[in-house]
Amino acid sequence: METLLPRHLDEALAATAAHPEATILAGGTDLMVAVAYQALRPAVVIGIRRVPELQEWDGRFIGAGVTYSRLERGPFAALAQAARTVGSPQIRSAGTIGGNLGTASPAGDSLPFLAALDAEVLLRSQAAERALRWDEFITGPKRTALQPGELIVGARLPEAIPDRQAFAKIGTRTAMVIAIVSCCVLRWDDGTTRVALGSVGPTTVRPRAAETMISTERRPSSAALDEFARLVSAEVSPINDHRSTAAYRRHASGVLARRLLERVL
Amino acid sequence: MTITKTPTVVAGGVGTSPIRPDGIPKVRGEFAYSSDLEVDGMLWGSTVRSPHARARIVSIDVAPALAIRGVAAALTIADVGGRGLFGLIEPDQPVLADGEVRFWGEPVAVVAADDRETARIAATAVVVHYEPLDPLTDPERAEELGETFRVLDITRGDPDARGEVVVEGYYEVGMQDQAQLGTESGLAIPDGSGGVDLHVSTQWLHVDHEQVVASLGLPPEQLRLHLAGIGGAFGAREDISLQIHLCLLALRTGRPVKMVYDRAESFVGHVHRHPARMWFRHEADRDGILRRVEARILLDGGAFASTSPAVLANAAYFAVGPYASESVTVHAAAARTNNPPCGAMRGFGAVQSCFGYEAQMDRLAAALGIDPVELRLRNALDREDRIATTGQVIVGSLPTRRVIEALRALPLPDEAPGDDPRRLPGGTGLTTSRAAVMRGVGFAVGIKNLAFSEAFDDFTEVRAELTADGIRIHTAAAEVGQGLVTVIQQIARTATGISNVEVVWDHTGEIGSAGSTSASRQTQMTGGATLRACEAVAAVALARADAESLDDEGAWRDDQLVMTLADLVAAGPIEHLERFRHPPTTPPDEHGNGDVHAGYAVAAHRAIVDVDPELGLVHVVRVDTAQDVGRVLNPQAVIGQIEGGIMQGVGLAIMEEIVIDRGVMKNASFTDYLLPTFLDAPDMTAVLIEEPDHWGPFGAKGVGEPPTISSTAAVVAAIRNATGRDLNRAPVRPEDIVGL
Numbered sequence A: 001m002e003t004l005l006p007r008h009l010d011e012a013l014a015a016t017a018a019h020p021e022a023t024i025l026a027g028g029t030d031l032m033v034a035v036a037y038q039a040l041r042p043a044v045v046i047g048i049r050r051v052p053e054l055q056e057w058d059g060r061f062i063g064a065g066v067t068y069s070r071l072e073r074g075p076f077a078a079l080a081q082a083a084r085t086v087g088s089p090q091i092r093s094a095g096t097i098g099g100n101l102g103t104a105s106p107a108g109d110s111l112p113f114l115a116a117l118d119a120e121v122l123l124r125s126q127a128a129e130r131a132l133r134w135d136e137f138i139t140g141p142k143r144t145a146l147q148p149g150e151l152i153v154g155a156r157l158p159e160a161i162p163d164r165q166a167f168a169k170i171g172t173r174t175a176m177v178i179a180i181v182s183c184c185v186l187r188w189d190d191g192t193t194r195v196a197l198g199s200v201g202p203t204t205v206r207p208r209a210a211e212t213m214i215s216t217e218r219r220p221s222s223a224a225l226d227e228f229a230r231l232v233s234a235e236v237s238p239i240n241d242h243r244s245t246a247a248y249r250r251h252a253s254g255v256l257a258r259r260l261l262e263r264v265l
Numbered sequence B: 001m002t003i004t005k006t007p008t009v010v011a012g013g014v015g016t017s018p019i020r021p022d023g024i025p026k027v028r029g030e031f032a033y034s035s036d037l038e039v040d041g042m043l044w045g046s047t048v049r050s051p052h053a054r055a056r057i058v059s060i061d062v063a064p065a066l067a068i069r070g071v072a073a074a075l076t077i078a079d080v081g082g083r084g085l086f087g088l089i090e091p092d093q094p095v096l097a098d099g100e101v102r103f104w105g106e107p108v109a110v111v112a113a114d115d116r117e118t119a120r121i122a123a124t125a126v127v128v129h130y131e132p133l134d135p136l137t138d139p140e141r142a143e144e145l146g147e148t149f150r151v152l153d154i155t156r157g158d159p160d161a162r163g164e165v166v167v168e169g170y171y172e173v174g175m176q177d178q179a180q181l182g183t184e185s186g187l188a189i190p191d192g193s194g195g196v197d198l199h200v201s202t203q204w205l206h207v208d209h210e211q212v213v214a215s216l217g218l219p220p221e222q223l224r225l226h227l228a229g230i231g232g233a234f235g236a237r238e239d240i241s242l243q244i245h246l247c248l249l250a251l252r253t254g255r256p257v258k259m260v261y262d263r264a265e266s267f268v269g270h271v272h273r274h275p276a277r278m279w280f281r282h283e284a285d286r287d288g289i290l291r292r293v294e295a296r297i298l299l300d301g302g303a304f305a306s307t308s309p310a311v312l313a314n315a316a317y318f319a320v321g322p323y324a325s326e327s328v329t330v331h332a333a334a335a336r337t338n339n340p341p342c343g344a345m346r347g348f349g350a351v352q353s354c355f356g357y358e359a360q361m362d363r364l365a366a367a368l369g370i371d372p373v374e375l376r377l378r379n380a381l382d383r384e385d386r387i388a389t390t391g392q393v394i395v396g397s398l399p400t401r402r403v404i405e406a407l408r409a410l411p412l413p414d415e416a417p418g419d420d421p422r423r424l425p426g427g428t429g430l431t432t433s434r435a436a437v438m439r440g441v442g443f444a445v446g447i448k449n450l451a452f453s454e455a456f457d458d459f460t461e462v463r464a465e466l467t468a469d470g471i472r473i474h475t476a477a478a479e480v481g482q483g484l485v486t487v488i489q490q491i492a493r494t495a496t497g498i499s500n501v502e503v504v505w506d507h508t509g510e511i512g513s514a515g516s517t518s519a520s521r522q523t524q525m526t527g528g529a530t531l532r533a534c535e536a537v538a539a540v541a542l543a544r545a546d547a548e549s550l551d552d553e554g555a556w557r558d559d560q561l562v563m564t565l566a567d568l569v570a571a572g573p574i575e576h577l578e579r580f581r582h583p584p585t586t587p588p589d590e591h592g593n594g595d596v597h598a599g600y601a602v603a604a605h606r607a608i609v610d611v612d613p614e615l616g617l618v619h620v621v622r623v624d625t626a627q628d629v630g631r632v633l634n635p636q637a638v639i640g641q642i643e644g645g646i647m648q649g650v651g652l653a654i655m656e657e658i659v660i661d662r663g664v665m666k667n668a669s670f671t672d673y674l675l676p677t678f679l680d681a682p683d684m685t686a687v688l689i690e691e692p693d694h695w696g697p698f699g700a701k702g703v704g705e706p707p708t709i710s711s712t713a714a715v716v717a718a719i720r721n722a723t724g725r726d727l728n729r730a731p732v733r734p735e736d737i738v739g740l
């Protein structure tokens, strides 16, 4: 196995250009599990922890190398809360938002916040730079539009981010648990509401009908909240697996979205 | 020169909590576990496992593995020189699959190579052609087909006895994993003259020895088993896992071979707690006295027998719990399926039936309008009563009433849930606010036998030796982390007055069996043998010196040191070999009755839970307990067993389950098999009830299993109490609480 440890973004991009099939290693909290349990044996590994440009967090730009322990202390309450629910302190010190995007698991905890904001994922290769909206970047469960030779540089958030935002995640253990359902709700002062849910579809789910319906309700009545919850439940597309059932996930999606909305009203 | 002093009570004796000798090394990471063993020139072993729950093996080709550089051996069943089968109770499991694989993960071939990675690659290079067959995964269907490891029918009393009030219920328990932190591992070293030394973490060295020599086809003295450092067991190390494979590879290659399972392999490398399906019918008269209990219990034993016959017996014998009933019918069966094999786990069958009978007691209390704790008191068994199923008279202590009353007397804390998310359902996921929480309280009582039953010749050997420095105890008993080594030292100190006690683990060629570290038995058994052996040694020493007492300096008479320990042993060795047995038991008669057990312990648990009923999430706030311990030999160790046992019970109540789909395990990892962490640990208060038993040293009873028997039932009862739902299955899943 060949290991490359670039110290600048240029070096990193030169490395990916020279080794387009190389495996990128950030915190390793997903990758090393694959090494240990799926016997992944990459021929070339490019470690990017030393690349300072990827560590940057500048207002609306969050570098791919920003760890959960930094996100926990950041200005966005819902993202900080999402980060707080990831793994254990050790995982949060190593795991990065870029790695969460790279893995593109439906259960990735930073993804609902990015999806609710329609964030863009910035990609760079030596030859080009492009920005894909989150749902152009994540194309399926654990599938992305990342091309050989490309690096995830970071996520770019829109200018307008409401203060009223919340995130919650269901698991059957007090901490350190993969989401059975996760949910992020954002609410602007004009009523505009965005909702994104994890672990209830092949990728993060935006229940558009529920968003549209509740965005017109300035002071939602309890009947409106019920309707909102019903629409959220109707729009998710969960499956049965070893962690939960589709029926429970559908039910819990509505309950969680409604609770979060009530918290931010 | 004469030294004078007044003898004092020996430090670190029975009743104290001395620092355990393995404690500090373990905390500092300096303790050598079996996975840390290493010798020069050793090979690494790896196992080829079945990807099918059931399939015919058309062919196995090991040549591609052998062609890899650094690969020293690749073995199949054809390479097993001795008995092709192994098993704790009946040898029915192939050492390596023989013509057919019967469960997902069954070992098919083993390889050895210069390093771990090459061994792993070699294992993937073995080409096995399977012809998949339809797996039998429904235990009910298996019982219909007569595919059972054991069927036990118990009848006692008048089958026509009736009570005015009748409650019926159906219950299920899921498959729990022992999740011992140290995975299976060992090192086999050939001795150069045809024999082999195996260093391994196991619960019972001698029973492994028996099975390994049989399969190697070696004379017994050619194989020596040595205890290596053990990282937990809980039943997972009772059966053979890699023992035979390691020795086969070492003998074939003439080189030392090491194996360590990773976590995923560990999940298929050991047996699990039996999933259970149970139906009960309880009949009582108006004042709550049980008149008749009927039960049907079906355990899924999986593909091979392991300890299924004994687990089944426990589930059946304790189908009524610690309660009296003059009329009982139990039908119990352990089914043979193509699911992963099940066997020993802490509680050993008693956990499953407790979940059923305690739910029944609550239903009965509700039907009668009697307080559920009061109902239990009215039916509680005590010394001289008869066990409802077997009819055996309880000759030792069984303070069921005292246990229940002591727990009931503990104040019921009523502090409301706070705002700390770690103390709310949903935890750090922030799903749940205080206002969404309903509180519930549940009470449950459980009983279990101590040591081995049904006429098993259950013994343990200990050799005590006086040395110039103190006492040396030789044993083969497995210290799995529970603190046996400390208790042996304490007993030896109290028995002799000498505080310097060294425990030496002899290999199988040096001492006889200590029996298994299971069935809550070692404190009573190896502890009992230690007490007798030390008393014998002390008697010889005192006689030799014509003295009254011993301590670390020597023998004392009239406050005078008359002989030092060195003088005593210079005059000839002083040692005693004790083979200790508990009172004999009988097999069951044709009605399933008889004196099948050597003793019992009872414990009660009271759980307080907070539930978010809309999301089906649970936080276990408290689990208080009262436990019948006979006599406390080491308070800290007893509390340690109680706290750990309750945690395992909480796990089974709300999160721990191996999910199987058509024979395939879906969550063989700690990512998806959820264990409670510290944040899930409830507050606990324990009351220890000391009523000495009839044969344990100083009246002590085993304390390892009772904490897990009724803690699960108590937590689930509390969730029922909070939600009003008839939850009939452990673990309780969110969807069960929501009702989906």
Ligand SMILES: Cc1cc2nc3c(=O)[nH]c(=O)nc-3n(C[C@H](O)[C@H](O)[C@H](O)COP(=O)(O)OP(=O)(O)OC[C@H]3O[C@@H](n4cnc5c(N)ncnc54)[C@H](O)[C@@H]3O)c2cc1C
Pocket: A023, A024, A025, A026, A027, A028, A029, A030, A031, A032, A033, A048, A064, A065, A085, A086, A087, A088, A091, A094, A095, A096, A097, A098, A099, A100, A101, A102, A103, A107, A108, A109, A110, A146, A150, A151, A152, A153, A176, A177, A178, A179
């Ligand atoms: C015990 C444990 C608990 C966990 N709990 C959670 C949890 O609660 N919630 C959750 O969401 N996740 C959890 N995870 C998964 C993991 O921690 C996260 O997905 C994390 O964000 C991965 O980041 P990383 O930096 O470690 O990525 P790595 O493992 O280094 O990489 C992950 C993938 O992304 C690719 N990649 C990484 N960075 C880049 C880049 N800049 N450009 C291109 N490709 C890149 C890698 O090649 C790889 O394919 C857990 C993992 C463990 C081991």
